[in-house]
Ligand SMILES: Nc1ncnc2c1ncn2[C@@H]1O[C@H](COP(=O)(O)OP(=O)(O)OP(=O)(O)O)[C@@H](O)[C@H]1O
């Protein structure tokens with residue numbers, strides 16, 4: 093054995109030569125503040141794409157920026173629009189973020205929003221004479237239940253059969269659209285149709301009231317949407333449920349060892365996701381659209397998923413990112429008025445998000461300049477004394 | 485055939501390395517060199533900075549200051565890959581093998597001498613060749629998940645060597661090995677060194693160090709306090725230089741129980757169970773541990789220990805049979821916790837702790853529903869942090885900042901936290917698996933002391949360990965496990981090590997019924 097070992101060491105493969113570029117990427121030993129990096133990167137991406145974008149349109153820059161400004165911070169109408177968009181978007185972000193903490197993907201938020209709104213509508217039509225103070229809470233609860241029910245099948249398919257929730261939640265989006273389309277074109281066909289696949293508007297007393305803050309008109313749903321991220325943020329820090337999700341999210345075996353019911357927690361967080369999505373769809377319908385329609389969500393669910401992933405298990409980051417995202421959507425919308433192609437808006441959003449993911453990479457990795465020592469070392473090691481023994 | 489003469493390998497020099505983590509200086513500027521053809525042992529108490537220094541040498545960490553030289557030439561590593569390209573490879577205590585892959589496949593990962601499409605047969609032949617080349621036996625087609633720890637380690641070492649490592653760093657390689665496996669490893673290391681390799685060996689087992697090393701360096705608090713030839717040191721002098729306050733007391737625990745054994749507490753009856761692959765792991769095993777008693781369960785790893793520890797802890801369900809503590813049946817973890825079971829699992833990072841979370845969250849992992857730290861559905865964070873601080877202090881943790889992430893603790897300190905957590909509070913029984921792994925001599929003595937204290941306090945202690953010496957030292961009764969059954973039982977006084985060894989190896993004993 094000794095002989096073979098000696099032989100072996102002598103025929104070690106020569107160290108391969110490798111050319112070093114002066115820059116290299118290193119993994120940071122301790123990535124920290126990832127969500128801070130991401131949000132900063134999103135803001136940077138926003139700035140960069142806004143500077144570059146006017147070059148890609150014939151609209152004069154002054155008009156371009158003017159439109160964005162007045163579509164967002166620059167006018168009460170703009171701000172109303174931003175907050176209106178943000179209301180369901182924040183909830184959609186949470187709907188993705190909470191299951192995501194346990195490594196589960198809720199890709200069916202749009203569907204859950206629709207089903208929530210559908211259930212709320214059904215309840216409203218079932219009690220058309222009820223006063224608002226009764227109808228509004230009943231609709232909201234129904235909306236949450238509807239959203240939660242829509243995620244039950246994917247949840248149990250995952251737990252019992254091991255079917256990936258990515259596929260099931262995603263496919264149920266289409267089922268939800270079909271279902272809503274049936275009701276909009278059938279039983280709830282509106283008395284006066286204004287185009288699109290829309291249902292009869294909900295009774296007027298079922299609509300959520302609006303606040304008017306110096307011309308900024310928005311439903312008080314926004315208050316709930318802004319409060320909830322803080323509620324969850326606190327829940328994750330101070331409650332048993334939050335503790336369990338935190339520990340299991342990192343190491344489910346340790347969770348079991350700590351006496352936690354891992355399956356039950358998976359179920360509750362998925363249901364929580366569906367519930368929040370359903371609530372988001374309902375609140376948007378009750379406050380903004382006033383009627384169920386197949387285009388009610390307008391991709392809010394998908395955008396929420398993107399936000400959740402960028403926010404990385406931080407509910408306050410969900411809030412911040414959802415707000416930035418709403419600015420983009422609202423500002424982008426008003427660009428259409430001055431004749432900018434809507435594709436450009438999507439490009440701006442895309443670039444901003446790409447920056448966001450670079451932010452994550454930057455938090456985890458770093459670029460360092462290798463001194464010339466790097467190159468030197470390589471050539472020298474190649475001539476390590478070892479090689480003198482390979483002469484047979 | 486060529487013969488490698490002395491000095492044909494490469495030396496490794498670390499000059500003035502400084503590595504800080506925040507305010508903490510883990511390694512503080514000293515020069516150390518490792519000569520080819522030698523086994524160089526690196527000692528030091530838990531948290532001394534050994535792993536940090538070696539992670540720097542192997543490209544896992546970049547130093548804040550300092551230089552690395554290989555074979556006399558300056559190098560700079562941006563990644564472990566750079567280090568291996570320069571001939572420096574490290575085997576961590578926690579292996580990086582892919583459990584689902586075969587040995588041959590694992591050896592092929594990252595290898596440069598094979599093409600994209602290589603047949604299984606070719607890979608197997610290659611693995612055999614590599615094994616032969618370095619004199620380490622492996623079975624290429626076996627799935628790594630089914631190997632014993634010692635075998636896995638051999639694969640890990642082979643992989644490192646086959647990628648061109650001429651300086652081989654081993655971080656506490658023997659912490660998880662049986663004495664026989666450790667001995668075999670030491671023999672292998674000696675012959676590698678004999679062939680010119682540079683071996684760096686981190687260990688807390690002084691006897692082992694004295695038997696295998698040519699040169700011994702001792703670190704304390706990030707500094708180098710001693711660097712000696714083997715002949716210049718002995719057990720006493722090494723222990724002295726490792727700890728500033730050594731010698732206050734002889735750390736040998738009292739082995740004789742002061743109190744006589746009490747009633748049955750932990751009772752395991754007729755347990756049948758299967759392992760992950762569905763093979764029978766426990767064949768109707770029965771066992772009982774009394775109050776005021778430490779029962780040591782010995783056996784070669786993989787004979788059902790893991791299944792048994794998990795079943796007793798309520799994590800795994802047996803096919804049949806029961807576990808009870810003080811007469812209460814244990815069906816799940818909740819039951820076990822309620823019955824007062826402390827459990828130090830073998831798998832520290834995968835089961836016992838959540839490394840990415842802070843010390844305080846980890847401290848309450850098994851008591852987070854207690855009134856002590858929670859009220860209704862709310863966790864009392866102030867109380868929880870206080871609890872964690874007290875725990876950290878009681879086990880002499882390297883830091884008292886309980887917001888430190890567990891993954892930032894040294895290996896030994898993480899183990900101290902785990903063992904301390906499971907041995908404190910109101911317990912009636914303890915299952916302790918390799919509870920002193922990775923601990924320095926003093927910390928290991930402290931944990932043994934606490935196990936003995938637990939016995940004095942009337943707990944039933946089931947000790948499962950690969951370290952036969954430790955089992956013999958602590959136990960009142962020794963039970964030998966082989967292929968899922970108890971094959972022998974000895975009172976501590978008349979334990980015959982040779983006999984136990986034979987039983988562990990599957991030989992039926994003459995005097996055993
Ligand atoms: N990534 C990190 N972040 C912060 N502190 C760290 C990190 N890694 C190690 N430390 C700290 O550096 C010190 C040295 O740790 P190191 O792991 O090198 O000790 P060690 O000598 O290997 O100890 P042990 O015998 O317990 O394994 C410890 O105090 C540890 O808490």
Ligand SMILES: [Mg+2]
Pocket residue numbers: 534535536655894895896
């Ligand atoms: Mg270490």
